[in-house]
Each structure stands twice: as structure tokens, then as C-alpha cells.
Amino acid sequence: MKQVGYLGPAGSFTEAAAATLVPDDKRVPFTTIPDTMDAVAEEKVEYAVVPMENAIEGSVNITLDYFIHHQRMNMAAEIEAPIEQHLLTSAENSADWAKVKKIYSHPQAVAQCHQFIREWLPEAEIAYTNSTASAARYIMENPNEPAAAIANEIAAEAYGLKVAEQKINDYDHNRTRFVLLTKGAVDFGHPAITKDTLYKTSMMISLSSDFAGALHQVLAAFAWRKINLVRIESRPTKTGLGNYFFIVDAAMKQDDVLIPSVVEELRALGCGVHVLGSFPCFTWEELNGARAVPQVKQR
Ligand SMILES: O=C(O)C(=O)C[C@]1(C(=O)O)C=C[C@@H](O)C=C1
Numbered sequence: 278m279k280q281v282g283y284l285g286p287a288g289s290f291t292e293a294a295a296a297t298l299v300p301d302d303k304r305v306p307f308t309t310i311p312d313t314m315d316a317v318a319e320e321k322v323e324y325a326v327v328p329m330e331n332a333i334e335g336s337v338n339i340t341l342d343y344f345i346h347h348q349r350m351n352m353a354a355e356i357e358a359p360i361e362q363h364l365l366t367s368a369e370n371s372a373d374w375a376k377v378k379k380i381y382s383h384p385q386a387v388a389q390c391h392q393f394i395r396e397w398l399p400e401a402e403i404a405y406t407n408s409t410a411s412a413a414r415y416i417m418e419n420p421n422e423p424a425a426a427i428a429n430e431i432a433a434e435a436y437g438l439k440v441a442e443q444k445i446n447d448y449d450h451n452r453t454r455f456v457l458l459t460k461g462a463v464d465f466g467h468p469a470i471t472k473d474t475l476y477k478t479s480m481m482i483s484l485s486s487d488f489a490g491a492l493h494q495v496l497a498a499f500a501w502r503k504i505n506l507v508r509i510e511s512r513p514t515k516t517g518l519g520n521y522f523f524i525v526d527a528a529m530k531q532d533d534v535l536i537p538s539v540v541e542e543l544r545a546l547g548c549g550v551h552v553l554g555s556f557p558c559f560t561w562e563e564l565n566g567a568r569a570v571p572q573v574k575q576r
Contacts (some may be wrong), residue, residue: 282324283304318350356561375397460508
């Protein structure tokens, strides 16, 4: 049995994503996203699942930055899952949840519920945690503190908390993309792969210098080959204000012709190009049926 690392503790959204993508593997929780990625590099686990991007809040910067600057590995698969945030309290605080003085949760989850917090708990102090599940666990351990966690239903059950308010995320279409990372390149086989499965090839591109039309030239290399791009993200290189690299996801599997020729053309233009992975993409619904709420089988 393989071991899959995930951002824990049990009951995080990332665990639900890992349980859906690789249900037969042993799930191993880690405290932070960098710890989870290090575990793959140090071969404590075969692979890891980490959150990459949320439909409301955008990229999970710590994942992208740690991946690029510290722990370059291979993106081997992706799963996109629905995210429903709930306000969880201890039984002691559930009736009077509007009186809680502090809200614990992961920054992405807090950001997904800004309007709810502004409207209902404007005075509450926000305390950021490593994951939504660690916030829920904290509330379990401190039931008398007038505090709440923002987390999912699995965490409510795992840590014996009450769902004081359901579905508090500000936008209905709340979804997060999670990636499965491996140390080396692998072709991720999955029984759900069909001829219609979407593949992406993710690349990191840095420009040779800043000149008019530099990014246009990069995009043209994809455009004239009719390669559809499904994401363009810029992140600071951390070498000085105004210096960026780009993460570009092409909607195709790495092949022997088109992707190598794009890479060659971009390098000829003086760009730095790294292929970060070429991987199948699944949706939660595809792998789990139409259930909206994450269910995790305990092992
Ligand atoms: O905190 C968790 O439960 C996570 O798995 C992390 C995470 C994230 O980083 O985006 C995952 C999904 C949600 O968007 C909120 C939090």
C-alpha cells in the first residue's frame, strides 16, 4: 500500500481530496503545506496532495511559491472539489454563536467567508490556522472559549462540534483545485481515465528581459499551434519588485511534437522554461458521484 501525505489533520478538505483521488492508499497527515511537500522529497511518503487554487480566492500562494522556490517536483494529477464552509462551535457555544469573540480558520477559508464575517461577526478577532481541520480540532480542545472554527462537515463530526451556521461561503461556486505531487515524473494511471479525460501540461516560464511584447511573444508560441491555455498566473520571482515568472497551463497532454516545439521556441526567445508536470484532471463529482459534501472513509 502506498502512502499519501496531505495537509492535515484528519478532516481537512485536502484529506477529502486525497481520499477521493487515491482511496486505497494510507493517508498521512502533515501540519503545513511545505511539510507535506518535504515528505515527498524525503521519501517519507510516495506522493502528496496539496491545495493549489480556489475559485474565490485564487492561488494558494504558499503551495505555488514553495513548489517553485524550494521543492520542485512533479504534478501528477489534479482533482477539483466543491468547498462548503460551515461555522462550527462547541456544544456550549452553538446556541449563542453570534457572541463568539474569535474565529479560527485557514486564511483561504476566512477569505471565502469575508462577507458573512462582516455581517454577522464584525467584532470577532480572526486567528489563522494551518488548516480548517486544525481550527476545528482547536475548538474541540478548548470548548469553553467563546470561539468558532470555519471548516467542513467532516471536521465537525471528527471533532464532535456543532454546525452553528451552514454554508457560510460568500459565493456558491466555491471550488478548489488540489494537485498530487510526486518526486519524479510519473504517468498517473487511474481507473477513471477515459479518452475524454482532460490533461493539462503545466509550465513555468520566465522572460529573458522586459521589453514591449515579451509576454505576447510567449503567448503567440501557444496560439499559432492552437494550444488552448487554461491558466496564466504571474508570481514574483522574489528577486526584486516588478520581476515575475508565469505559470501557464496548456489543455493537452505532453506529446512528442507540440509541447517540445513550444519549449524550444520559447528558449530560442531567451525564456526560461520548465515543464512542471503533465497530468490528468478529475472532478470530485466524476470520482464520487454527485455528492456535494465531502465524505471521508476512515481508515
Ligand atoms: O484547510 C483545509 O482544510 C485545506 O485543506 C486547505 C484549503 C486551502 O488551502 O485552500 C483547502 C480548501 C479550501 O479552499 C480551504 C482551505
